[in-house]
Amino acid sequence: MNKIQYIKSKYNIPQETKGEIRLPISRWKEWPLLLNELEVKISVEVGTYKGKFAECLCDKMPSVDLTVVDKWEAYKGYKDFEAHDLETIAYNQTVERSKTCGFKIIKEWSLDAVEMFADESLDFIFIDGNHAFRHVVDDIDSWYPKLRANGIIASHDFYRNRYKKFGVREAVPAYLDYLAIDTYFVVAGDKCPSVFWIKP
Numbered sequence: 001m002n003k004i005q006y007i008k009s010k011y012n013i014p015q016e017t018k019g020e021i022r023l024p025i026s027r028w029k030e031w032p033l034l035l036n037e038l039e040v041k042i043s044v045e046v047g048t049y050k051g052k053f054a055e056c057l058c059d060k061m062p063s064v065d066l067t068v069v070d071k072w073e074a075y076k077g078y079k080d081f082e083a084h085d086l087e088t089i090a091y092n093q094t095v096e097r098s099k100t101c102g103f104k105i106i107k108e109w110s111l112d113a114v115e116m117f118a119d120e121s122l123d124f125i126f127i128d129g130n131h132a133f134r135h136v137v138d139d140i141d142s143w144y145p146k147l148r149a150n151g152i153i154a155s156h157d158f159y160r161n162r163y164k165k166f167g168v169r170e171a172v173p174a175y176l177d178y179l180a181i182d183t184y185f186v187v188a189g190d191k192c193p194s195v196f197w198i199k200p
């Protein structure tokens with residue numbers, strides 16, 4: 001399947017359109033259904049927090065084989081969550097969700113967990129860990145070899161947030177330029193968009 005052509009047809013986007021293509025869909029509703037249509041099965045979420053999005057993917061994607069990666073540990077310079085909330089509440093909630101949803105948990109740092117996966121073995125990688133520019137580039141660059149050709153890689157919180165010092169909006173187009181990829185999609189129906197592209 002030519003996934004870029006498929007998505008453009010589905011959303012009535014002229015086939016010659018390139019660059020950033022914004023889709024009027026929510027990551028919680030239409031996006032998992034689109035991922036089903038794009039034949040996504042073996043998937044990894046990097047950064048899962050309470051496991052809510054993992055639960056959503058498992059609910060809406062009957063064939064998904066999902067592994068979540070998170071260290072659930074506060075660390076220097078990472079201020080997005082309070083330590084007790086992250087290390088106890090979020091971790092415990094994810095464990096409970098995994099029991100009903102069936103996803104696997106790897107409690108590890110992103111860049112250590114990536115070594116546990118074979119190259120070109122994954123259909124879908126959703127990166128939602130540390131959103132600082134350097135970490136986004138590190139995560140994408142480390143996980144990208146694990147994606148198979150025609151697989152889908154995504155990064156969440158694709159918007160400018162200088163207060164939180166997010167770098168996703170800047171890092172992803174820079175990395176795509178480095179890869180010479182000229183077409184990517186934004187899941188633009190929510191307040192916090194995700195961005196994804198297809199590996200050639």
Ligand SMILES: C[S@@+](CC[C@H](N)C(=O)[O-])C[C@H]1O[C@@H](n2cnc3c(N)ncnc32)[C@H](O)[C@@H]1O
Nearest residue numbers: 047048049052053070071072109110128129130
């Ligand atoms: C924004 S939350 C994830 C939210 C989740 N994807 C969702 O949609 O509900 C970010 C998570 O990334 C984890 N994280 C941050 N840096 C990490 C790293 N270097 N390795 C592993 N996990 C990390 C944090 O522990 C936190 O739970």
